[in-house]
Amino acid sequence: xxxxxxxxxxxxxxxxxxxxxxxxxxxxxxxxxxxxxxxxxxxxxxxxxxxxxxxxxxxxxxxxxxxxxxxxxxxxxxxxxxxxxxxxxxxxxxxxxxxxxxxxxxxxxxxxxxxxxxxxxxxxxxxxxxxxxxxxxxxxxxxxxxxxxxxxxxxxxxxxxxxxxxxxxxxxxxxxxxxxxxxxxxxxxxxxxxxxxxxxxxxxxxxxxxxxxxxxxxxxxxxxxxxxxxxxxxxxxxxxxxxxxxxxxxxxxxxxxxxxxxxxxxxxxxxxxxxxxxxxxxxxxxxxxxxxxxxxxxxxxxxxxxxxxxxxxxxxxxxxxxxxxxxxxxxxxxxxxxxxxx
Amino acid sequence: xxxxxxxxxxxxxxxxxxxxxxxxxxxxxxxxxxxxxxxxxxxxxxxxxxxxxxxxxxxxxxxxxxxxxxxxxxxxxxxxxxxxxxxxxxxxxxxxxxxxxxxxxxxxxxxxxxxxxxxxxxxxxxxxxxxxxxxxxxxxxxxxxxxxxxxxxxxxxxxxxxxxxxxxxxxxxxxxxxxxxxxxxxxxxxxxxxxxxxxxxxxxxxxxxxxxxxxxxxxxxxxxxxxxxxxxxx
Numbered sequence: 001x002x003x004x005x006x007x008x009x010x011x012x013x014x015x016x017x018x019x020x021x022x023x024x025x026x027x028x029x030x031x032x033x034x035x036x037x038x039x040x041x042x043x044x045x046x047x048x049x050x051x052x053x054x055x056x057x058x059x060x061x062x063x064x065x066x067x068x069x070x071x072x073x074x075x076x077x078x079x080x081x082x083x084x085x086x087x088x089x090x091x092x093x094x095x096x097x098x099x100x101x102x103x104x105x106x107x108x109x110x111x112x113x114x115x116x117x118x119x120x121x122x123x124x125x126x127x128x129x130x131x132x133x134x135x136x137x138x139x140x141x142x143x144x145x146x147x148x149x150x151x152x153x154x155x156x157x158x159x160x161x162x163x164x165x166x167x168x169x170x171x172x173x174x175x176x177x178x179x180x181x182x183x184x185x186x187x188x189x190x191x192x193x194x195x196x197x198x199x200x201x202x203x204x205x206x207x208x209x210x211x212x213x214x215x216x217x218x219x220x221x222x223x224x225x226x227x228x229x230x231x232x233x234x235x236x237x238x239x240x241x242x243x244x245x246x247x248x249x250x251x252x253x254x255x256x257x258x259x260x261x262x263x264x265x266x267x268x269x270x271x272x273x274x275x276x277x278x279x280x281x282x283x284x285x286x287x288x289x290x291x292x293x294x295x296x297x298x299x300x301x302x303x304x305x306x307x308x309x310x311x312x313x314x315x316x317x318x319x320x321x322x323x324x325x326x327x328x329x330x331x332x333x334x335x336x337x338x339x340x341x342x
Numbered sequence: 343x344x345x346x347x348x349x350x351x352x353x354x355x356x357x358x359x360x361x362x363x364x365x366x367x368x369x370x371x372x373x374x375x376x377x378x379x380x381x382x383x384x385x386x387x388x389x390x391x392x393x394x395x396x397x398x399x400x401x402x403x404x405x406x407x408x409x410x411x412x413x414x415x416x417x418x419x420x421x422x423x424x425x426x427x428x429x430x431x432x433x434x435x436x437x438x439x440x441x442x443x444x445x446x447x448x449x450x451x452x453x454x455x456x457x458x459x460x461x462x463x464x465x466x467x468x469x470x471x472x473x474x475x476x477x478x479x480x481x482x483x484x485x486x487x488x489x490x491x492x493x494x495x496x497x498x499x500x501x502x503x504x505x506x507x508x509x510x511x512x513x514x515x516x517x518x519x520x521x522x523x524x525x526x527x528x529x530x531x532x533x534x535x536x537x538x539x540x541x542x543x544x545x546x547x548x549x550x551x552x553x554x555x556x557x558x559x560x561x562x563x564x565x566x567x568x569x570x571x572x573x574x575x576x
Contacts, residue, residue, distance in 0.1 A: 033396035033431055040395065044562040152453055182399040186455040188446055190464065191399055217366070217559075219552035220468075220545065246558060252551045260548070 001324065002074035002308070004285050009305050010324040012312040013078040013277050015177070015212060015237040015269030018065055018102050019094035022058045030147070031088035042274050045241035050279055060273050062102050070109055073270075073277035076309065077318055079111045081141035081177055081212075087148060100135050111316060113139040113177065116167075118160035119148050125167050132171045138316055140173055141212075145181020145191060153184035156196040165204050175315050176200075177235065179212040192218045194225055201229035208315050210267070213238040214257060223260035233315070234261060236307070237269035240280045243287060251289045255296030263303045267312040281308065302326055351382045351419060358413040359389065365462055366402050367557040368469040371410065374557075375564060378428060385421035387414050390428050394563035400432040404449065405458055407440045429567075466514055467529050472553050473508040474526050475546035480504065481525075491543075492536035497521030 002009045021035035039057050060068070069075045080099035084092045092098070096114045103110035114137045116128045131137060145153045154161065156178070168176065184191035194215050201209045214234035215222025226232040234257055242250040257266050268284070270277040285304060289296050297303075305326055313320050359380075360372040371377060371391065378390040389410060393403060407425050414423040425440060427433045432450075439449025447454040477499045478491055486494070496519065499505045512519035517531040524533040526543070534542050 030431060037395045037397055040563050040566045043566045044559075150452065182397050185453060187450050188401055188454040188456050188458050188461060190401075190461055217552060217556040219555070220548040223548055224545065242555075245562065246555075249551075249555045249558060253555065256548050256551060259544075 001076055002281050002285060007301050008324055009285065010309040010313065010320050011075045011281060012268065012309040012318065013069060013075045013270050013272065014235050014267045014312045015081050016069065016078045016272040017081065017083065017094045018060065018099050019273065020059045020091065020098065021093060025089050025091055027088055027090050034085065034088055038274055045245050046275060047244050047279060050276065057273065065102065068276045069272060074281050075277050077111065078109060079113060079139065081113050082115045083143050084115060085146065096131060096135060111138065113137060113141050115140050115142060116164050117146065117148065118154055118158050118164055119151060121160060125163060128164065128167055129171060132173060137173050139175030139177060140168065141177040141179065143179045143181060145183045147183065151185060152187060153191065155184060156200045165200060165207065169204065169206060174206065175208050175210060177210045177212055194218055194221050197232060198225045198229060201232050205231055207231065208233060210235050214253065219253065219256060223256060226261040226265065233265045233267060235267050235269050237271035240268065240270065241275050243280065243283045248290060251293055254299060255289055255293060258297045263306050264311055266307050268308045284308065352380050354417050355380050355382065355387055355389065355414055358417045359410055362406060362409040362413050364402065365405050365465040367560060368553055369557055371406055374561065385419060387420050388424045388426065389414060390426050392428050392568065393430055394560040394567060396429060396431055398430065400436065401446065401458055401461055403427060403430060403432065404436050404446050405462060407436050411440050466511065468549050468553065470511040470515055471546040472550035473511050475543055475550050476504045477508055478526060478543055488539055489536055491526060492539050494525035495521060496523045496525060498525060
């Protein structure tokens with residue numbers, strides 16, 4: 001919980017990791033390149049006093065994770081999102097088991113999500129059922145750019161992907177987090193294209209599709225799809241730190257999202273350990289959309305409460321203390337009517 | 343070779359490279375600081391290109407390397423051009439593919455089912471929509487109404503970089519670009535009607551914000567990756 005000026009905010013960090021990118025676990029140059037890429041995101045978008053050394057960035061102890069998220073970071077509930085990368089890291093980068101080992105010790109603090117890969121075929125379906133049973137999964141994180149041998153990625157519309165989504169529905173896994181990356185077969189197409197989210201969101205109306213990084217670098221395509229599919233949500237991981245380095249751009253992203261999809265389908269995430277939640281939350285609560293950007297709805301205290309925790313709490317049935325709740329939105333999450341440009 | 347001649351030729355090569363754009367960010371690779379080095383050795387030119395991350399999308403990377411090759415071999419006095427993409431996961435495939443003229447599908451056997459024309463068209467269209475919105479929002483700020491915009495022509499836009507850029511996008515897409523061409527047209531060149539215009543412009547604004555934000559992120563990543571001091575003046 002975070003409190004400022006008499007207002008208290010229930011915080012759900014929708015995207016955190018417990019990763020191991022130490023050189024000993026790097027399987028090849030791709031593993032090294034991957035963590036370097038993350039580190040550059042960290043260095044580029046963090047305030048100077050929040051930049052870690054490369055060694056500190058490689059992996060974080062359980063104590064450090066607890067301190068960064070819950071002691072210093074105001075987080076009430078954090079959702080672990082795995083990214084396996086078993087072609088890049090000997091023991092995987094950030095698996096359900098790695099995350100789960102910590103989550104299991106602190107069940108009041110964490111939710112551990114699982115993952116699946118349609119290229120695992122029939123055997124993967126059985127493995128998903130076991131994973132769901134073992135970790136009581138309510139969500140999965142899918143990374144479509146994951147390499148697997150000769151394959152450089154997959155699409156949500158692949159036939160086997162539908163089988164896995166059906167399986168999720170059977171198993172009660174209702175939250176499907178999607179992270180787009182740069183490599184998808186065929187490589188000549190735009191790998192960041194979110195059109196496949198549109199198809200599966202229509203086909204599986206009972207599942208929630210949370211598009212991580214609000215579809216960046218294809219914000220416009222994400223907004224377009226999310227206006228038409230009520231079960232598509234936007235996670236703010238990676239977008240959040242712009243609040244420091246490029247606050248006007250951050251205002252535009254949040255303004256666009258409020259305009260197109262409304263205040264009920266946007267959710268906070270730090271993407272820990274790329275960034276830590278404390279400074280993101282402090283600045284977000286202090287933030288307002290600049291006055292000259294008159295085309296955007298206001299970022300009110302209630303809207304901030306929804307984004308920082310209440311929206312994600314709804315998706316995961318998290319029991320939010322009575323005094324931190326808001327009355328349910330009656331209007332739903334439909335975007336505003338198009339207006340003339342101002 | 344005299345130093346003066348070499349540096350003139352370096353400048354000529356850099357000018358040629360300045361016409362190559364990152365298709366996704368819609369900016370010159372010189373201004374984005376993606377040109378790491380230019381070496382002229384007689385009739386042979388070697389250019390090193392660098393990108394903001396090791397995992398930048400290989401299709402856009404390929405387009406930039408291939409376009410850089412075409413631009414450099416078009417410079418008078420250049421007999422042989424070598425374009426080397428450095429520090430990228432697919433450097434080897436892309437560099438060899440462009441050097442041998444294999445095309446994209448030939449450079450990534452089994453991983454691509456076609457060339458990159460469609461991808462390029464998609465992003466040219468996005469850039470065009472964003473460019474129209476940029477010009478239109480300038481006019482709106484000076485008091486134009488929706489019906490003014492629907493009736494407007496390119497000749498109504500104050501001269502400047504935004505207009506020049508929009509005209510170039512129109513030329514690339516084969517769309518009307520003269521002063522009497524409609525100010526706002528769809529992807530096929532049909533004028534956008536007054537009824538459709540607010541929604542279309544609103545969406546174009548989101549496209550512009552996405553492109554501009556992405557470009558800023560990429561610039562920042564390149565700076566932390568290679569350091570500000572190493573930056574070569576564009």
